[in-house]
Amino acid sequence: MKFSVTVTLKKDVLDPQGKVVHNTLTNLGIDNLKSIRQGKFFEIEVNETDQNKAEDKVKEMCEKLLVNLIIEDFQINKLQ
Amino acid sequence: MKFSVTVTLKKDVLDPQGKVVHNTLTNLGIDNLKSIRQGKFFEIEVNETDQNKAEDKVKEMCEKLLVNLIIEDFQINKLQ
Structure with missing residues (x-):
């Protein structure tokens, strides 16, 4: 089962990289x-047929490693 | 008008960063x-009311700076 995860900076967090791109x-x-x-x-592709379990897995990955929850938000979408 | 752009490596291009995350x-x-x-x-937020023009603008940004077309693909989606 395949998911996409987008990680974005929270609204009030400055984005210096984005600023440079803008300039x-x-x-x-x-x-x-x-x-x-x-x-x-x-x-992310997960070996799991149950969608809820697969999504929980992806969420766990986000919280453990992929996302800095203090300054970032994330969104999980199922692909296909 | 607001757009999201996702940039991904082409299928056959190695992704060392992804490999590290995997490990x-x-x-x-x-x-x-x-x-x-x-x-x-x-x-990306563009000051443009015509959707086609706005999308062309975003496409131009991708091709000029944001995307390395040799190794990357990109996808533009309208937000909201």
């Missing part, structure tokens, strides 16, 4: 850009 | 993990 895009001549924030993306 | 998760005692691949995620 660079502006310097490249792209206008009309209002904001850009960068996050992480994972594609 | 670490296994060491943390998580079983049943079949594969994990890491990518990038962007949340």
Whole structure:
């Protein structure tokens, strides 16, 4: 069973990397850009046929390693 | 207008970072993990009311800076 996980910085957390990307895009001549924030993306495949169990597994991975819960939020989506 | 962009490595491209995450998760005692691949995620807000124009803008950003088209694929989704 395949899942995607997107990890984003919480709203009030500064995103210096996104800021640099924003400036660079502006310097490249792209206008009309209002904001850009960068996050992480994972594609995770689990050997588990039960969807709830599989999702719990992915959640456990996020909480144990992939996500810094103090400054980041995450969202799990089933693929296909 | 708000878009999300996910950038993933092409299928045949090795993902050493994902491999490290995989090993670490296994060491943390998580079983049943079949594969994990890491990518990038962007949340982009554009000052543009026409959806087609806005999407073209985001596509241009991807091609100019955000994505290495030789080894990466990208997908644009409208948010909300």
